[in-house]
Amino acid sequence: xxxxxxxxxxxxxxxxxxxxxxxxxxxxxxxxxxxxxxxxxxxxxxxxxxxxxxxxxxxxxxxxxxxxxxxxxxxxxxxxxxxxxxxxxxxxxxxxxxxxxxxx
Numbered sequence: 797x798x799x800x801x802x803x804x805x806x807x808x809x810x811x812x813x814x815x816x817x818x819x820x821x822x823x824x825x826x827x828x829x830x831x832x833x834x835x836x837x838x839x840x841x842x843x844x845x846x847x848x849x850x851x852x853x854x855x856x857x858x859x860x861x862x863x864x865x866x867x868x869x870x871x872x873x874x875x876x877x878x879x880x881x882x883x884x885x886x887x888x889x890x891x892x893x894x895x896x897x898x899x900x
Contacts, residue, residue, distance in 0.1 A: 803844040803845075803860070803864070804843045804844050804845075805843065805844060805845035805846075805847070805856065805859075805860040805861075806833070806841075806843045806845065806846050806847065807846075807847040807848075807849075807851065807856050808824055808826075808833070808846075808847070808848055808849050809849060810849040811849075822849075823835060823836060826846065826848050827840075830842075830846075831843050831844060831845055831846040832846065833846055844860070845859060845860045
């Protein structure tokens with residue numbers, strides 16, 4: 797991967813219980829072996845990393861977060877290298893539903 801100022805990882809969340817009870821369905825198609833998604837039939841978006849709802853949290857971390865965090869170790873002390881947070885849906889704090897946002 798080339799060096800850029802911003803890298804974006806997308807992990808599509810699973811449908812919530814409320815969405816499932818309302819008979820909602822997935823509207824995102826994943827392009828095989830590409831960091832790209834298709835919304836509906838005509839809108840495609842490309843990211844640096846794309847993870848499906850079935851992707852384990854470990855894959856997201858190892859492929860996108862860990863390399864970035866390793867680069868922070870070499871950053872200047874006190875330079876405001878990172879802010880991170882995680883979120884769960886529906887108040888569920890299961891680690892598989894957590895997200896990570898890292899800003900350098």
